[in-house]
Amino acid sequence: MRLIMAEVFNSWQGEGGSVEGSAFGRRQIFVRFAGCDLHCQWCDSKEYIDASRVSRWRYEVEPFTGKFEYRPNPASVDEVVDAVLRLDTGDIHSISYTGGEPTLQVKPLKALMERMKELGFDNFLETHGGLPELIKEVAHLVNYASVDIKDESAGATDDWKDLVLREVESIRILKEAGAKTYAKLVVTSETKLENVRWYAELLNGLAPLVIQPREPIDVPQERLMEFYGEAARIMGRKNVGLSFQVHKYLNVL
Ligand SMILES: C[S@@+](CC[C@H](N)C(=O)[O-])C[C@H]1O[C@@H](n2cnc3c(N)ncnc32)[C@H](O)[C@@H]1O
Ligand SMILES: Nc1nc2[nH]cc(C(=O)O)c2c(=O)[nH]1
Ligand code: SF4
Ligand SMILES: [Mg+2]
DSSP: OOOEEEEEEEEOOOOOOTTOOOOOEEEEEEEOOOOSSSSOOTTGGGGSSGGGGGEEEEESTTOOOOOOSESSSSSEEHHHHHHHHHHHHHOOOOEEESSSSGGGGGGHHHHHHHHHTTTTTOOOEEOOOOHHHHHHHGGGGGGEEEEEOOOGOOOSSSHHHHHHHHHHHHHHHHHTTOEEEEEEEETTEEEEEHHHHHHHHHTTTTOOOOEEEOOOOOOOOHHHHHHHHOOOOOOGGEEEOHHHHHHHHHHHH
């Protein structure tokens, strides 16, 4: 079984804040899949969106050295498992599957998750959640899930409201399967308060929410706290948090 890979590296989880299900500050091995069906304006992984242009993938030779080796795509599941195991520093909290959008290659994603589970690792899925029918195929293998709610201002797709409803459905599926799941909302200076209210109503009683400013940050602090306050009023004060992309400030992968 083959897949289009982007990169494999060892770092600490830089996002998620402190809500339940977050692995912020935990050491992970990141497995980044190539290819995505959305086009968030602010995506920081744009070079991996068009899978047909990702002719090779890279894996870190040693954690935090910035030294990589390259292999051609498509990769085999075995090659990826080998790259992950080479980066096992013995203190790994979980394996993060990110991208691009990992669920688009659901068969190899499932095979990888099964292998890592057999090897004693927990699986952490980072997903846009827009494809609940694919989420269903892996939900039973997921220990932790970070599911994005794509704000209107992300410009991810034409029918953004329908996307939000599918993301919430994915969260429901993951929760029912027993995965510790939270929603991540990337906000910009264009984010509307009424939209934040709507997301909070959909998530109320289902999963906690982290509000993550788009990098580079353009949302004023007062606005951020206004979003926070509204979400907390609807969802409860223990179910909302802030998240920042801390790895970018520390200059690590
Ligand atoms: C590159 S995405 C890959 C996983 C999946 N496609 C998704 O969007 O959730 C990984 C995470 O990075 C976040 N992200 C990407 N670019 C960002 C930016 N410029 N500022 C803040 N968060 C960003 C996304 O919102 C998502 O939570
Ligand atoms: N350190 C670190 N934490 C992350 N959390 C989510 C990431 C991602 O790109 O999915 C990411 C990433 O690329 N690096
Ligand atoms: S869904 Fe994720 S990978 Fe795809 S464009 Fe948006 S942020 Fe980037
Ligand atoms: Mg990232």
